[in-house]
Amino acid sequence: MALKLCLHGVRIARPETFTEDVAKLLKLTVEQGKLREKEYGENLSARYRRSRLRGGSLLPFKVRVSEGILLVDSHLSDLFDVEFSYSTGSEKPVLAAVQQLLSGGDEFVVAEPDLKLRLHALAGKPYPRVSGDTGRLQAMKQYLYWQILIINWFWHLLYQDPDNKLLVRQVRVKIRRLRSCLVFFKDGLPEPEVSGWQTFLREEADSLSNMRELDAAVLTCRRREGAGEEGDSSAMLLNLFLQLRQDEQDKFFSHSFLNSHTEKFTEFMLWLNLLQTGAFKESGKESARHYVARRLDAWCEKMLSLSKKYPDFSDMDDLHEIRIKVKRFRYVTQTVDLTELPVDLLRQLKQLQDVLGLLHDDYVNAYWARGIALQHPGEEELQKQIQSFLSWQSARSESLLAVVSEMWENFMQMLKEK
Incomplete structure (x- = not known):
C-alpha cells in the first residue's frame, strides 16, 4: 500500500496559479483533473479540482495537487494541498521534493491527506481511538501523528499572531507532550534516531522558553x-x-520561519511511516495494550x-x-x-x-x-x-x-x- 504525505498551503502568494507554480518548482507537468464535490457529513463538504503532476516513469513518487474550498459548519476555507504518494525506500527523494516546494514563496504545514478525517477534525471531532489489539508501532504512529499536525498548525497560528502569549504557551505544551509520548513509545527503536528526534523537539520547545x-x-x-x-x-x-x-x-x-518547522515535521512524518514497514516488523508485533501496560508499569516504578x-x-x-x-x-x-x-x-x-x-x-x-x-x-x-x-x-x-x-x-x- 502506498504511503502518503500531504502539505497544506496556508499562505499562497498566487492562488490563481497555485498548481502551475508547484509543478514549476518540482520540474513536473500538469495533467488537469476534474472538478469534484464531496459530502462528508452534515455541514462538512469539499469542492475541489485534483490534478496530477507528471514527471516520467522513473519518478519514485506520485504528486497530486488539490485546489478548492472546504465547508465546515458554515465556515469556508481555502484548499491548497500537495500530496505525495510513495513506497518504502523513496523517503529521501520525497523529502528533497518537499524541500524544493518549501523553498518557494508559499507557506505550508503538514496536513491529514484524508479529507474526511481532516474535516471531522476541523469540526472538533477526535481522531479514531487506538484499539488495544493494534500493533504497538501503529499505535505509536496514531498517537504521535495527530499531535504533529496540531503542532505544525499552531506554529502557523503563532506566526500569524506573534503577540499572542497564549499561543506561545500552547505550542510549548503541545511540543512537550509529543516529546513525552515519543519517549514512552521508544522502547526497542533505533536509539540514535529516537535521540535525534528528542533533541529536535526539545530545541523546538526551548526556542520559546x-x-x-x-x-x-x-x-x-x-x-x-x-x-x-x-x-x-x-x-x-x-x-x-x-x-x-x-x-x-x-x-x-x-x-525563525514557518517552513523550517514544516520541513522537520515532514521528515518526522516520513520516519514514522518508515516504522510501519517490514524493516521493523518484529518490533511491531507486540499489541498496543501489552506494550502500554508494560511501559506504564516501568514508568510507575521509576516514579516511585x-x-x-x-x-x-x-x-x-x-x-x-x-x-x-x-x-x-x-x-x-x-x-x-x-x-x-x-x-x-x-x-x-x-x-x-x-x-x-x-x-x-x-x-x-x-x-x-x-x-x-x-x-x-x-x-x-x-x-x-x-x-x-x-x-x-x-x-x-x-x-x-x-x-x-x-x-x-x-x-x-x-x-x-x-
Whole structure:
C-alpha cells in the first residue's frame, strides 16, 4: 500500500496559479483533473479540482495537487494541498521534493491527506481511538501523528499572531507532550534516531522558553501589584520585564520561519511511516495494550523511586527534576488513553504538577529579576522594587513548599495502590 504525505498551503502568494507554480518548482507537468464535490457529513463538504503532476516513469513518487474550498459548519476555507504518494525506500527523494516546494514563496504545514478525517477534525471531532489489539508501532504512529499536525498548525497560528502569549504557551505544551509520548513509545527503536528526534523537539520547545518565562514573570508581577499594599509598586520592574519580553519576541521572529518547522515535521512524518514497514516488523508485533501496560508499569516504578533519588524537597534543583518527571508522566497518561489510570490519581497528579509549576515559576522569576538588578545597579527605586518582589515571591514559595511534600506522599501512595 502506498504511503502518503500531504502539505497544506496556508499562505499562497498566487492562488490563481497555485498548481502551475508547484509543478514549476518540482520540474513536473500538469495533467488537469476534474472538478469534484464531496459530502462528508452534515455541514462538512469539499469542492475541489485534483490534478496530477507528471514527471516520467522513473519518478519514485506520485504528486497530486488539490485546489478548492472546504465547508465546515458554515465556515469556508481555502484548499491548497500537495500530496505525495510513495513506497518504502523513496523517503529521501520525497523529502528533497518537499524541500524544493518549501523553498518557494508559499507557506505550508503538514496536513491529514484524508479529507474526511481532516474535516471531522476541523469540526472538533477526535481522531479514531487506538484499539488495544493494534500493533504497538501503529499505535505509536496514531498517537504521535495527530499531535504533529496540531503542532505544525499552531506554529502557523503563532506566526500569524506573534503577540499572542497564549499561543506561545500552547505550542510549548503541545511540543512537550509529543516529546513525552515519543519517549514512552521508544522502547526497542533505533536509539540514535529516537535521540535525534528528542533533541529536535526539545530545541523546538526551548526556542520559546525565554518568551514564556518572561510572560510568567509579567503575570506574577501584575498579580503582586493587585495584591500589594498601597504605595508598594513594581511598575519599573514590570516595564523592564515587558521590554525584555518584546526583545525576545523580536529576536525570535526575525530569524525563525514557518517552513523550517514544516520541513522537520515532514521528515518526522516520513520516519514514522518508515516504522510501519517490514524493516521493523518484529518490533511491531507486540499489541498496543501489552506494550502500554508494560511501559506504564516501568514508568510507575521509576516514579516511585524518585523520592530516593531526589530526597530534598527544599532543593529547587531536585524539585525541578521531579517536576519534569511528573509533567512527562501526566502528558502521557492524558494522551495515551490505553493507560486507563484511576481518575483520582490523575486529579492528584494535576494538582501536584500545578504546585511544582508555581514553584518553578518563582525560581525562574527570581533569576530574571536578579539579572535586571545586576544590569541596573545604580537605580535605587528599581533595586527596592526588585527586593520587594523577591521577598513576596519567597513567602509564596515557602507556603507552597509546606504542602508539596504531603501532596507528593499522597501521590506516591495512590500510585502504589493503582
